[in-house]
Amino acid sequence: MQALPRAFYDRDTSLVAHELLGKLLVHRFNGSELIGKIVEVEAYLGPHDLAAHTSKGITPRTQVMFGPPGHVYVYLIYGMHHCMNVVTEADGTGAAVLLRALEPVSGLTVNASGPGRLCKAMGIDKSHYGHDLCSSSLFITEDPAAMPIDIAERPRVGVDYAGEWADKPLRFYIRGNSYISKK
Structure with missing residues (x-):
């Protein structure tokens, strides 16, 4: 499995969000490998997007x-749940995609529906x-068993x-997909 190239992330945030669906999130640590298919995401478009953390500027x-794109933005909500975002677009943009839910592929034995549970x-x-x-x-990598998907678009949750x-x-x-976090 090979990581997606940086150029994948250095594009319009909504496009990256759409194209992350069906890709695999892989975490190798402590001699184990966890893999989940990304089934739900949210796009945060930068400082002009009042739901984005970057609407308050650089902190x-x-x-x-x-x-730079292709890095991880992790933050804590409610003082106890981590949330993972994928940074998108060019340096200085302040945009990212929140990963909201995974479908288990390998090594995942607990619920990964919802950004806190996913992390x-x-x-x-x-x-x-x-x-x-x-x-x-x-x-994040391509799923070798990828099938065509139908993408639903809805308002973001909790903003x-x-x-x-x-x-x-x-x-x-x-x-x-039965693994999304909210219908």
Whole structure:
């Protein structure tokens, strides 16, 4: 399995979000390998997107989102759940795709539906902040058994504070997949 190239991430965030669906998230650590198929994501388009963490500008928390594409932005919500985002577009853009749910492929024995559960199931935490997805330990790759998918578009979850941005259809998932986090 080979990591997707950096050029995959250095494109429009919504396009990357669509194309992440059906790809495999792989985490190799402590002699094990966990693999899940990405079945649900949300796009965060940069500082103009009031639901994006980057809407407040560059901070120690969001710095990696303004860096090069293909890196991991991990943050903690409710003081206990990690969430993993994939940084997209050119340096300085401040855009990313939140991974919301995985379908188990190999090594996953717990629920990975929902961004917090996904990180817990995959062993992803704040130590992965800034991780390069072009590495061989935590990466995204093509699924050799990929089948055509039908993509649903809905508003993102939990961003009611974002005004008009709360209703934008920037949550994408594989229609009919039983592992998505919210119907």
